[in-house]
Amino acid sequence: MRCASYCFSQSYTIDSMGLFLRDSFYEPKFFDDVIHISFNNGGDVFCFSYGCCVFWNTTEHQEKNFLDSIKSFAVDVVRESICDVCHYDLGSTTTILEEEDSIILSEDNPIMKLSFSHALSQSVKLSAFEQDVLNTIESTRSLPKELAEQGKTSLPRKKIAQYVGKLFAQRNFINLHTDLLDTPEFFWKRPKYEYFYEMAATYLDLKTRLDIVNRKLDVIHELYGILLDELKHRHSSFLEMVIVLLIFIEVVLTIIKSFH
Numbered sequence: 001m002r003c004a005s006y007c008f009s010q011s012y013t014i015d016s017m018g019l020f021l022r023d024s025f026y027e028p029k030f031f032d033d034v035i036h037i038s039f040n041n042g043g044d045v046f047c048f049s050y051g052c053c054v055f056w057n058t059t060e061h062q063e064k065n066f067l068d069s070i071k072s073f074a075v076d077v078v079r080e081s082i083c084d085v086c087h088y089d090l091g092s093t094t095t096i097l098e099e100e101d102s103i104i105l106s107e108d109n110p111i112m113k114l115s116f117s118h119a120l121s122q123s124v125k126l127s128a129f130e131q132d133v134l135n136t137i138e139s140t141r142s143l144p145k146e147l148a149e150q151g152k153t154s155l156p157r158k159k160i161a162q163y164v165g166k167l168f169a170q171r172n173f174i175n176l177h178t179d180l181l182d183t184p185e186f187f188w189k190r191p192k193y194e195y196f197y198e199m200a201a202t203y204l205d206l207k208t209r210l211d212i213v214n215r216k217l218d219v220i221h222e223l224y225g226i227l228l229d230e231l232k233h234r235h236s237s238f239l240e241m242v243i244v245l246l247i248f249i250e251v252v253l254t255i256i257k258s259f260h
Helices: 014-023 060-069 110-139 142-150 157-181 191-203 206-258
Strands: 002-012 029-031 034-038 044-048 052-056 074-090 095-097 102-105
Touching: 002 060, 002 110, 014 034, 034 110, 044 110, 052 060, 052 110, 074 110, 095 191, 102 110, 110 157, 110 191, 110 206, 142 206, 157 206, 191 206
Parallel strands: 074 102
Antiparallel strands: 002 052, 002 074, 029 034, 034 044, 044 052, 095 102
């Protein structure tokens, strides 16, 4: 059976979405800030407030239709939605078959699926962070090389300021939202299910991937510092030129005055 995880936006207005789904006869159930819906064919979907959805036993067509129906509740739709697909089946023991990219569930119930869904949704959210960081590094790749070769950049001050703002916003946004990748509060009340979340989180390498993202954020931080120094240097140079010009004007005026 199909299990698909999507990161569609930065966040969802989850309460408004719940009202909409109730009016649409979906009978949504809330698990903290997660909405669960059961489809008539036995499929399930879990919608997370941080812009992710995880589908179980649904078709790609169903998933697309559902995501389109809740699109109006998405805040800051991501440029490229992230989708990760695996498979699951029922068995005597809950486990993950890494070679087959398959999840085996011993219980076909919403709590068990939600335990895995927390890790699956965090994984696609982290994929969105990873892509954002890569895009940012790629867009500024030429700047360190130009600074190393020429000692300065050919970018105008306004463009440098824009890069500084972009890097600062990127770094702060991810740092402020990495708490989404912590162990969810959902398991504080259901500790026996935390084991399954940890199993999925280990399988998806969430901790290792987050460490890599943080190291890449350090690179962005360093580049931010370099550009900020370049901006300060240009500003200082501009002030020096203004001072020199004022002194020159004063000297000229003094000379002119001395001839009168």
